Amino acid sequence: MEPFRLGVDFGTSSTVAALLGPDGRVRPLLFDSSPLLSSAVFLGPDATVLTGADAERAGVANPAGLEPNPKRRIDDGTVWLGEREVGVVDLIATVLGRVAAEAYRVTGAPPAGVVLTHPAGWRQARLGILHAAATRAGLGPLEFVPEPVAAAAYFVRVLGQTLPPDRCLVVYDFGAGTFDVSVVRPAGTGFVVVASAGLPDVGGLDVDAAVVAHARSLTGGATQAWSRLDWPQSPSDLQARHALWRGAKAAKEQLSRHPATDLHVPLAGTDVRLTREEFDKLAAPLLERTSGLTLSVLREAGVAPEQIGGVFLVGGSSRIPLAATLLHRTLRIAPTALDHPELVVAEGSLRAAPAEPPTITLPPGGGAPTLPIPAPASGPPSTAPPSAPPYAAAPASAPPYAAGPGRGPRRRKALVIGGAAALVAVAVIAAAVLLILKPWVPGPITGATNVAVLKAHTDGVNAVAFSPDGKLLASAGEDDTIRFWDVDSHQPTGHDLTGFTIAPTAIAFAPDGKRLLSLASSDVQVWEVSSRRSAYDDLETLDTKVGDAYPGTLESIEFTDDGKRIAAASTYGNVLNWNTGNGSRAATYPTIAGPKKSLSDVALSPDGTTLAALDSTDGLRLYDVAKKTPVGGPLTAEDDPYGGLTFSPDGKFLAATTSGAGVIVFDLGTGRVVATLEGFTSMVRTIAFSPDGKILAAAGDDSRILLWDVPNDRQIGPALTGHAKKVDGSAASIHDLTFSPDGKYLASASTDKTVILWELDRN
Template identity: 50%
Template sequence: MSLRLGVDFGTSTTVAALSAPDGRVRPLLFDASPLLSSAVFAGTAPSTGPELLTGTDAERAGIARPAGLEPNPKRRIDDGYVWLGEREIAAVDLIATVLGRVAREARRVAGDPPAEVVLTHPAAWQRTRLGLLAGAAGLVGLGDVRFVPEPVAAAAYFAHALGRRLPPGRCLVVYDLGAGTFDLSVVRPEGTGYDVVASAGLPDFGGLDLDALVVAHARALTADATDAWARLEEPRTLADQHARIRLWSEARAAKEQLSRHSTAELHVPLAEVTLHVTRGEFEEAAQPALARTTSLALEMLRTAGLTKESIGAVFLVGGSSRIPLASTLLHRALQVAPTALDQPELVVAEGSLYADAADAPAPRRAAAVPALAAPAADEAAPSPRTVPALPADEAAPRSGVVAAVLRPVEPPSADVLDLGVPEAPPPRRTSRPLWLAAIAVVLVVGFVAALMANQPNDYDPRSGARLLTKLTGGALPGNDAVRSVAFSPDSTMLVTGGDTRFPQLWDLERRAVLQTFATNYQVAVSAVAFSPDGNTIATVGGPLHFYDVARLERRGGDATQRQVVGVTAVAFSPEDFLAATSDTRGLVYFWDTVQSTQVGETVAAAPGGDVMDVVFSPDGKLLATADGNGVIRFWEVRTRTWIGTVLTGHTGAVLGLAFDPDGETLASAGEDGTVRLWDVAGRTLIGDPLTGHEGTVYEVAFSADGRTVASAGQDDTARLWDVADHEQIGEPLIEHGADVYDVAFSPDGKYLATGSADRTAGLWELQL
């Protein structure tokens, strides 16, 4: 046997293991730890270009220059370029920086380069991402690499390192709760290898969210220390930044201690207070989020046609899987006692070395690739370098993988050092073949402006709309999914928000960004809204923020900081300068939009569950709430009381709501893939559910005349529905090619806006 290297390139940390010629496997150590921070920092080296650091070196450098730090390169793999400091860095170079540190350490320890390198990856990754990962490995001299899906590596560890064999016909559930992501997989032994028969995940949920819960708890207990928290949440000096980092480090340490003990001490810098935190307090806060992971497990099994009886074992991997409550909830849901380890972070890297060529799945699952070919013409890697891609016949098919993406949880990013908005880079157009540019000249009505990617399409009269343009935030840090869109009342502006954490206000005539707002959230922007008078923009995800449209700046005080965790939605009342917000704790808050203060008591709108959306009736007298249990409730706004009758029928969470302009009909969007119309006065379903989406429907919207409903779906489409006929209008709007999270009609009836996981907002001309 020769020297072999297995690498688990993770969202927040990277782990590597070496297999010696005698077969003994041991982890590599980086600064005396097996966990290498995946963070990358771009420094300044004028003669040779930017100096890239990784690990603790990057984290330390990022304290003084947070705009130069990318804490999670894995999340940026689809971005092509990342704006760090004062320049664009190719995503492939970020990944290569991390893999280069691993390669150097492996050569230093072993004395020779490894004869074989195995890279692990999420089960759903396909050839473009794998090609870029292989290209990064090639840039640092790791040569040809072999790929193993992370759940397959975990299964190999389960069998070889632990000596556990599954009973015939039984499957292994791999529950992977890492720092930045959560993944579930069902792995079945097949021949001498393993077959991933189902997978699902929450790509933006992980241990960092649980750290944020600890921070939120500390803030609640020290609410009087307003000056200290203002400095911790919006650091202005290097000392403030150091204090912020210490706070989050203390929170992570307290969370980890509560996995082993019933209590932990948490020191709050600047406030200079030491708090006593109990496991019970932590579990009360963490229960809704962790319960969502077990619900996802049950849904994955149901969708894949598997029963609880088919489960032979449950294996916990990823650092945050140590939390006892995660194991308890999973045991209760699946009725199988999970297998947990002291160091679950090391499982995947070591397991990849046990999953040799004989054990790995067939190439059709992109698990074992002996050689890499040039990129396919239609799927080139988004980098200026030549990055190889997997051969077409070895690409992982979409069938066979059950992908579940749930909208409600928008957890904190690991980007705890990104404290402001760097100056936007010069616009860089998306690369397009010349023949597409020629078509654009004919079809596009509008302007080519800064930070805009034009992707028009031939108008199909059956579709009800044609795509005018796609708007993208360019190379902003975190440029990623657009989760919410909202038109101004005069239809001249559009505000977009999403995973970038930097909502943007667009001038629709010029298709140009008027302003990029700094939220200082450690979470994605889950929802945006315009006030009825057009003077104010609201954002949530983290605490509610108000922005003055005329001055293009944030306004308001600290009162909106009371609701800080899992804020899902925001809505303005048409009257009384009132707004409402909801969260994943089942609470609804009401706010004075002029004073930025809370109005009245907090409403427990979904005890023990989540409130996914809130919407006011057109007369402002009712508030409708949608929750994760599939229930819609109505509340009298004046008294903040529940009217009593509930709307039920959705078989999963209700994620979106919309009143028609008259307030007589309510539309709802469901996790069950349906759109439903309800009679508000009679509290009854109108006709049959509207079906056609394949997968979750995230959001709905009524047109200004109330005749049309638009819906946004997990199946990469937006759809238009005729309210009177109860039928879909024409063909789906398919140009995004990724989950469509939100839809909105312009008040003047001319346009439809969509927000998508493809990192763009679509602007459509209506042809109804």
Template identity: 50%
Template sequence: MAAVTEGFVLGVDLGTSHTVAMLRRPDGRTRPLLFDGRPLLPSAVYLDPGGRLHVGADALRLGHADPARLEPHPKRHVDADTVMLADGATVPVSSLLAALLEAVAREAVATAGFLPPARVTYPASWGGPRRAVLVEALGRAGWPDGTELLPEPVAAARYFAEVLRRPLPVGSSLAVFDFGGGTLDIAVVRHNGPGADFSVTASGGADDLGGLDLDAALVDHLGKSLAGGEPAAWKALTDPVTLAQWRARRQFWEDVRGAKEMLSRSPFAPVPVPGVEHAVHLTRDEFEATADSLVRRGVAEAAAVIAAAGLQPPELAGLFLVGGSSRVPLVARLLHSELGIAPTVLEQPELPVAEGATLDQARPTAGEPTAGPPTAPADRPPTATMASTLAAPTPTPTPPPPASGPAPTPTAPPAPADDRHYAEPVDPWATGEAAAIAAGGHALPGSPSLPGSAAPFGPPSHEPWLASDHTPHPGPPHNRPPGAPAAPAANRPARSRRPWAVAGAAAAVVVIAAGAAVAWAFWPRYPALDYQTLGNPVHVTPAVPFTSGLRDAVIRDNRAYLASTDYETGRIGVVAIDTGTDKPAWSKPDAGTAPGTVKAWEAVIALPVGVALISDGDYTTKTRELVLLAAADGRQLWKRTLGDDDQVWFAGDRAVVADRKNKQLLGLDMTNGQERWTQPDPEGSQPDLITVTTPADLSGPAGATGRPLSPDLGDDPRLVQIGGDDSVRVLDANTGKVLVSRPDVADTTDDVIAHNGRLIVRESDGAHRLVAYGLDKLDGVDIIYTSASRDARLWRLTACGDDRVCTLEGTGPGDANAQVVAVDIPEGKPAWKAAAPQADLIIPVGQAVITAGASENRLTDADGETVWAGPQAAARLDAANVLELSKPFAGYPDDPALAGRHLGDQPVQLGPLSDVNTGTCSWNTTHLACATGEDFVLIRFAK
């Protein structure tokens, strides 16, 4: 096989729940293949009545209608010859796997022009018979005989050494803990030196332990209370008879999985229960208590495999966690506490195995890793098994994927001139004040990511920290048997972490506008921007060299803050750039250090006075650190240690902290961190807080999640607190004074927004309905909308105009027949309704809205007419301009084309980006700032 630098190489990780394929190009860049715009292909297969096999998201959608024809996890049947589906039909397991491999081949041909040489990974514990099934599947899918098979832990080890650049000297060993959706695979691999690559010295795990089993444990936990309190509903879920009950059962499992994912980021999560009016609340403590025995079983398996390799945990060079279920914080915590070695886990744990498969054998490393991509790959490793050499049943011929004949090998583009700026560090004593170095706090298990944090790709997370996203919404989940995984969520950066909010934030994902002309009332106030072809990018060297830690760009007004962290030391650094001059204003390489075990930073938030940095919580001390740097020179204004469940809002002149331990709100001076006021929480369970938005907040630049990037924190500095006793209080953020209160308004599970002088509550007692209150006195109660039927749900309440609110209506996120409803508040009736299939987000753009769904996104104009529908992505620049991307936002380097569009006009093509991690990007109305694989770039797109 040709070396990596001589052509394309495809790496495929055929997983139990998802399949991932990474394509390495001749210039060394690696990108995932996208299936319906996403890098994760659900490994589900559906047999239609005509005998055709459908895979991925299509299989899942078809399976909702006829569950008996769906096999959600064919890899789990590798030891069986066939799988029985509907009507007694039996399908060979190799045919199910072949259907997935055909889909990968088609996408590879569409991307590269031919089927590149490939390596397909398999669990290290698989013996000859199991590998033979995989070989047969490759033959059925029409893949060439030369396709290599590679043990999954070897691929992971290559990624660990080559991409993460972690020290892995010759003779050392790495433990790989692959915790996927359906199985746990553990292996110890030894680095044998140049020309020998890695060898598996011990392997093991559990075929019956994965994320699906954590879901099952949560379902059993919920059943203990539902069986007694809601026996009829629970019986319908556990013993379904009708097709509707089977669908409800599947939806319930999906919602449980979504709650599990949310509990990795938040202290609690709601679980809707079919047939029960109110959602059940799960806490992180409940989840961890339920999952503890399962995770401990996995830890014990890891200890046994390490011992079988003749090693003690401290003798390992590292412990690498891969697979989607390794995101659960309890996994890393128990592995560290029980084995005494800190694991390495990434924000995108599904991708390393497939990307590692594209790499040739690793080179020996010693001491500190060096930055930069791997160079001069070695020859093919002997651990790669040629598929053609394995004995396998004669494959049944099936139509191959598109022709895989030779195609011209593109040459790598010339390296650009090094035009990056090196900003001089600012002397922290220059102004006469010492700038203390932040002493970090650390990661609370599962803290959700902040408005500006780096965007991993993977199961996306909703952002409870957003001020207008009051209710923590479970993300579109994947279920476990008896149901199939849900279709992946809308394309957007999955910014996981804990609730921190900027006043005026509006939760949303902005998606691409795709051509149609509409008359927009906002033209006079928001004319077309003066778009121009992308200028030469200004490269900026990060204050701290990139590792696997957070890297992020945030822009407020004309100041860009570029933050990077060192995963090993916990150090965070920031470079500030003036977008007016494209010149660095200051660099702060020692902005803070996160101590403890995780050594990670979670968020970067741009504020009027500077930039706030928030570390992950340390699970040993139950704390985290908040550091504020001055906008002018980067000096530290103040820092404060927070509890791991504390939340922060920025409103008026204050940083408002929800102090969970002491059950109070604290108002801190944003300029110096001094306490200006305290306010005890109301009685009852943990209260929630939202900020008040104004029309201006929703008319300026917004991030990829719809969060306003430059809100005026002082235009309405009020906060609304929803108590556990269903009361509502309106507070002045500057003084802490309770301005007005009212009992029995909303509970903490209701959607609530405060916008333009009104409080809007989505009530769920009986039929779902929207109720409006005057914010000044909490009076003037008006029912402005009631759901069309008692079974219909309302979700994703969002302000979509000065006097309008929008909501989604249907059976819930993922409903193919969902609608978006725009409600005229003064009139108390819908202005219009429009289709929003599978939507789970609404984004206002002026008086238009964008709805984001699992398979498509739509722009609907102010009259309810659909303007466009498509899978791509975009961002709001103002109330009438959007910045469009040809591909979804991603947490890996990518090269989408950009366009600028004034609503109602045709798009202006701006040119392509190159090697940009679009999930880290931020923007104003003239510039885009992003992280690349090695540095930051600042790019002008408008005058």
């Protein structure tokens, strides 16, 4: 068996480990199919010891036997689990022993070396406890790397970012239990920490607590239920409390991808609606402390803005969009954020150059272990063969993170429109171009053929858009980049747009093709296509505030009036307008009274006069933007509309996804359902009409695209497949679909980091 090295990031809430193989590739070590191992330890009344998810489940019924965050107990010496006193060294050794045993099970051999990461501020005593725990778990020989140094190694040696010797990297580490910020600079072949500080009382767990407190404020009448949730007196109460906090964590994570979510309050028997705007208000006091500390550390270290070579977000809680937004506003530097920030330190530890070993003071004594630690890595291999070889099994193009939770798609839509006259003009011009350049007579569509797989993005692709002449395709990805492609040659063309604080989730060309509109959360920007520069001197000219308040998350944004205006609809039902000449605010139409009214989805009609809005109270309805009044009654169907609202180009039809993994199409003249798309095996994420409104394409989490003949309500041909599966075998999600203006091509954007160009087959 070839030797390997093991990197371990022992965290407050989760522990992550990575394997560096002889081929130089790094892979995460999986625990129950996830790269995140809960750091929890449970000791049962019968002396049974459990770790990870097993420990968390057992702790629901017997919380006295559970220690969910051993790292927080590093200075306590001993802790009580149930009726037994346990040494902190053994608590940590139990977690590290699980890592050692899993690494041995997968590779069949002890590691040639082990790298343990630690907070930059840890000194001799704490490092001694970590060293003793790793030794007791059978790990060795040991190296220690500060967490920000590991992050810097990842930033430079994995992401390929440049960090000159005279520049510093700011590592913003927002984990579950604590927040740390460090300033790191290159030194020889490695990195050193220039300055570091932390907030022990700010982490993802504290954000979860704010969500729970918000739910309490909205259900104040359920005093008896909250009494049981706060002080459980029975197994059912304990399970309810666990479900509440687990739901709060899930709500926090979902709000990084969606504008709103529901949190169920057990025992009270009610659901609480939480919007991203409300969540941002809850999290802002905590996140403002993190950005404020970051600025303070830089000032005290004497680091000027021009000396900062990058700002890197790590730790699972750094996914919260507001964290990047506040940091950008504070430093005026766009941070680098990843889909899986919690995995950075473990892999980076294996990329860090060897450093002088720290001085370690081992804890006194030692004695017999107080917990039965899992078999050390140097023990005999399991009689069962490893489930899969750790390296060679994955293809060369496999993403570095084989499994684990992702941010997932955020539903955003961007349509290029310009009134009836503009549509006719564009159609005439497009037809003339086709006759001159590409003699081609369209016929009935029978399917589509994969003609090109466009590969350049380093992360999932969120959105795609064709230029009005159909010659250029733009794609926006989670790698914070908008790329451009020549449709005929299928090759990248021109410079990319980079430096976004939050990854763009929607893009659209102006009717003349000279400008490109991008939307990232509520950040609206306009770019000159030819120069790839901002259309305005100040990128924040397109201010989204309404008075002193933000209007809600922008969900639909587009060019109107032949490109003279930009219109955007928000989750509070506001419609905002800007003049494209200078980027100034033109008008704001509060179509639906907010912010008490929060919508799960909105969409503007192609002429900008009608708003489609969906909420749990009024259902799916249309509103006149100018008159601020409802148009007709609710649009209803057998299966409730769920979201993904999309108007047809002529504004006569509205498509919506359903809760039953399908799509329904309404005729807005009659309010009736005229087509029902079925055949999906999971949630539908994106819908697109063809230019003539007769064909509908839909796709989602099962990585398949279905084409539908709307007038005849029937599927066209078999499902389109072509986007690669993830390394764990699950399907890649398709985030966006768009037809070319001439209706010849369909482009699909996916989490597999590619865009596929499909040519529609016609008789």
